[in-house]
Amino acid sequence: MKEFVEGSHAVAQIIKACQPGVISAYPITPQTHIVEDLAQIVANGELKAQFVNVESEHSAASVVLGASATGVRVYTATSSQGLFYMQEVIFNIAGMRLPVVMTCANRAISAPINIWNDQQDSISLRDAGWFQIYAEDNQEAVDFHLIGYRLAEDKRVMLPVMVCMDGFILTHGMETVDIPEQDKVNKFLPNYNPLYKLDPAEPISMGLLADPDYYMETRFAIQETMKASLGYLSEISREFNAVFGRDYKDLLVEEYQTKDADKVIVAMGSVCGTIKEAVDEQRAKGKKVGLLRIITYRPFPYARVYEALKDVPRVAVLDKAVSLGAYAPIAVEMKAAFYGKKKGPKVISSFVGGLGGRDITLESIHEVFRRLTAKEVNSDFIDLKPELLKEDTRS
Amino acid sequence: MENSPLFKSGHTACAGCGQAIAARLVVEAAGANTIIANNTGCLEVFSAKYPETAWGVPWIHSLFENSAAVASGIEAALIYLGKKDTINVIAQGGDGGTADIGLQALSGMLERGHDILYICFDNEAYENTGIQRSGLTPYGTNTTTSPPGKQSIGNFRPKKPMPEIALAHGIPYVATASAGFPQDLTRKVKKAISIKGPKYIQVHVPCPLGWRHETNQMLTVAKLAVETGLYPLFEYENGVLANRKQIVPKPVQEYLKSQGRFKHLLDNPEEIKKIQEIADNNIKKYNLKLEA
Ligand SMILES: Cc1ncc(C[n+]2csc(CCOP(=O)(O)OP(=O)(O)O)c2C)c(N)n1
Ligand SMILES: [Mg+2]
Numbered sequence: 291m292k293e294f295v296e297g298s299h300a301v302a303q304i305i306k307a308c309q310p311g312v313i314s315a316y317p318i319t320p321q322t323h324i325v326e327d328l329a330q331i332v333a334n335g336e337l338k339a340q341f342v343n344v345e346s347e348h349s350a351a352s353v354v355l356g357a358s359a360t361g362v363r364v365y366t367a368t369s370s371q372g373l374f375y376m377q378e379v380i381f382n383i384a385g386m387r388l389p390v391v392m393t394c395a396n397r398a399i400s401a402p403i404n405i406w407n408d409q410q411d412s413i414s415l416r417d418a419g420w421f422q423i424y425a426e427d428n429q430e431a432v433d434f435h436l437i438g439y440r441l442a443e444d445k446r447v448m449l450p451v452m453v454c455m456d457g458f459i460l461t462h463g464m465e466t467v468d469i470p471e472q473d474k475v476n477k478f479l480p481n482y483n484p485l486y487k488l489d490p491a492e493p494i495s496m497g498l499l500a501d502p503d504y505y506m507e508t509r510f511a512i513q514e515t516m517k518a519s520l521g522y523l524s525e526i527s528r529e530f531n532a533v534f535g536r537d538y539k540d541l542l543v544e545e546y547q548t549k550d551a552d553k554v555i556v557a558m559g560s561v562c563g564t565i566k567e568a569v570d571e572q573r574a575k576g577k578k579v580g581l582l583r584i585i586t587y588r589p590f591p592y593a594r595v596y597e598a599l600k601d602v603p604r605v606a607v608l609d610k611a612v613s614l615g616a617y618a619p620i621a622v623e624m625k626a627a628f629y630g631k632k633k634g635p636k637v638i639s640s641f642v643g644g645l646g647g648r649d650i651t652l653e654s655i656h657e658v659f660r661r662l663t664a665k666e667v668n669s670d671f672i673d674l675k676p677e678l679l680k681e682d683t684r685s
Numbered sequence: 686m687e688n689s690p691l692f693k694s695g696h697t698a699c700a701g702c703g704q705a706i707a708a709r710l711v712v713e714a715a716g717a718n719t720i721i722a723n724n725t726g727c728l729e730v731f732s733a734k735y736p737e738t739a740w741g742v743p744w745i746h747s748l749f750e751n752s753a754a755v756a757s758g759i760e761a762a763l764i765y766l767g768k769k770d771t772i773n774v775i776a777q778g779g780d781g782g783t784a785d786i787g788l789q790a791l792s793g794m795l796e797r798g799h800d801i802l803y804i805c806f807d808n809e810a811y812e813n814t815g816i817q818r819s820g821l822t823p824y825g826t827n828t829t830t831s832p833p834g835k836q837s838i839g840n841f842r843p844k845k846p847m848p849e850i851a852l853a854h855g856i857p858y859v860a861t862a863s864a865g866f867p868q869d870l871t872r873k874v875k876k877a878i879s880i881k882g883p884k885y886i887q888v889h890v891p892c893p894l895g896w897r898h899e900t901n902q903m904l905t906v907a908k909l910a911v912e913t914g915l916y917p918l919f920e921y922e923n924g925v926l927a928n929r930k931q932i933v934p935k936p937v938q939e940y941l942k943s944q945g946r947f948k949h950l951l952d953n954p955e956e957i958k959k960i961q962e963i964a965d966n967n968i969k970k971y972n973l974k975l976e977a
Contacts, residue, residue: 338765340762344793344797346793349751349754349790352747352758355758356745357758360766362762378748386747488743488744490720490742493740495738497746498733498734498738499729499734
């Protein structure tokens with residue numbers, strides 16, 4: 291059913307349709323509208339779920355961990371400091387192979403405190419053993435949650451999924467979204483029926499101490515599952531398309547005007563909408579430029595990236611996060627994807643933009659294409675204000 | 686002791702571990718229809734090292750400080766599944782995991798009114814990491830992070846009043862118990878699980894390694910703590926003191942000299958006087974003295 295709605299509202303609607311039995315969250319901007327909507331949905335009796343109002347994100351994540359271990363589908367959402375406060379539990383959930391689905395409404399990290407969008411929060415948790423899937427628009431945000439449950443609960447997978455959507459830009463943005471109907475959701479997403487759960491009828495112990503004789507294999511197993519999941523994603527995407535008529539291809543990357551391109555920007559999330567516009571403008575002027583959008587950041591689709599860009603001479607990676615003191619996060623992956631390979635771009639330049647909600651405009655994107663020259667740059671910040679750099683910015 | 690199907694022997698607790706005995710009594714009192722969430726700590730480490738487990742009930746360990754929140758999720762899931770009325774949920778942890786790092790999660794659990802029994806196994810230090818001071822370490826104790834020295838008598842703060850903190854949440858049942866009084870502990874666990882809502886029981890559990898007493902002295906040491914008034918046993922039901930174990934108070938020296946962790950205090954009458962005052966205050970507050 292098509293509705294002109296706020297992104298958060300659309301996400302709450304799809305979570306309702308996925309029918310989690312336990313929801314737990316703690317308020318943080320810009321995640322709040324999602325969980326407020328869900329609280330109302332539960333209060334109205336439209337969803338038979340336990341909504342647990344906790345005293346912190348650490349406990350929100352722990353509540354959904356405990357509920358998931360008891361065999362119930364669960365949901366949580368957070369942003370920024372909240373995600374960091376959850377960090378311990380985030381790793382724990384993956385290590386225990388619990389199919390938790392959460393929304394990360396992407397927001398910058400303090401200090402300085404800043405409630406606006408970038409992707410530093412989720413990217414900083416890239417090593418946790420969670421899938422990270424980034425939405426470009428609110429239709430994707432909705433669909434990726436549904437796909438997320440299907441993926442997480444797949445018996446071959448049994449790993450948590452983080453659906454990342456840019457804070458404010460998507461969470462508070464109004465768009466027309468096709469919200470999947472309940473009967474179709476039921477067709478696509480079977481009831482959650484775990485192999486193992488906390489149940490006195492069959493007592494098991496979970497979360498045991500693993501000494502050096504056993505620990506490594508647990509990590510290896512997740513690594514192998516992650517790698518194999520690159521294929522499961524396209525499988526699930528096909529089934530999704532069959533039910534809902536929206537084709538996300540392999541769900542790993544989106545290629546936009548890359549085939550004959552001599553310059554391509556690689557990026558993730560809502561900024562890709564702006565990049566597509568910039569590409570269209572330049573194409574209209576005969577310039578061979580394109581966009582490669584990373585949809586799934588964990589597991590990272592190295593082979594797909596290689597295939598997509600092996601014949602492109604120059605690539606600009608636009609990160610909305612930094613790894614202070616090192617190359618930007620997505621740029622590192624791009625370089626890894628081509629290292630030691632026969633083919634690949636001559637130049638992989640890395641740009642950082644949009645931090646703390648700084649607007650990335652069409653002009654910003656044209657500037658990135660301009661700076662993508664034969665001379666490779668690393669972590670080149672765009673849209674900086676030179677007048678501010680003169681002052682002491684440590685305060 | 687014979688083997689228990691709910692807490693099997695073969696775990697790796699130290700000889701004379703009070704926590705191992707108390708944990709077994711708790712799960713046996715609660716019965717097979719129980720799910721336990723356990724904080725990180727000695728109990729978790731010695732009872733559940735892959736590929737073995739001592740637990741005959743469903744049991745989960747997540748982190749050091751979150752058993753109260755994990756249990757909240759378990760309880761919520763059971764309500765959703767329509768199974769809460771037949772299954773008990775217990776969250777448990779050590780004194781450090783309860784009174785310090787896990788206090789926030791515990792407070793949340795108590796405040797939200799979950800039908801969960803929280804058990805704090807109080808061995809009065811972070812034993813698992815090597816006997817460091819916690820908020821429940823008693824006044825004067827020698828631990829590895831509160832060592833006595835020229836400038837210190839050892840731990841310079843009294844125990845955090847955890848039972849009172851729990852009580853302040855307005856929960857229906859708060860009790861203290863001791864590994865030295867097994868039947869009393871069993872009775873309290875049974876009573877607690879018969880009450881709906883959040884319950885808090887703090888169990889005093891000697892640690893021969895951390896407290897430095899002979900392993901065969903566990904029960905004696907535990908009893909002395911109660912008999913001196915230093916570890917009063919009581920029950921609060923709906924905020925009212927419903928029960929307490931009355932004693933013919935013994936001088937605190939008897940307790941202090943039973944353990945190496947207080948050895949440095951024995952020739953310090955001033956400090957012993959302060960500790961006697963702590964016991965006397967307890968005796969007065971809870972009206973512990975048996976009239977002859
Ligand atoms: C967040 C975090 N901080 C510190 C630790 C290290 N740690 C593990 S167990 C423990 C001590 C546990 O003390 P207590 O809760 O009193 O239980 P005990 O071992 O004494 O039974 C500590 C400090 C940890 N696992 N996690
Ligand atoms: Mg302890």
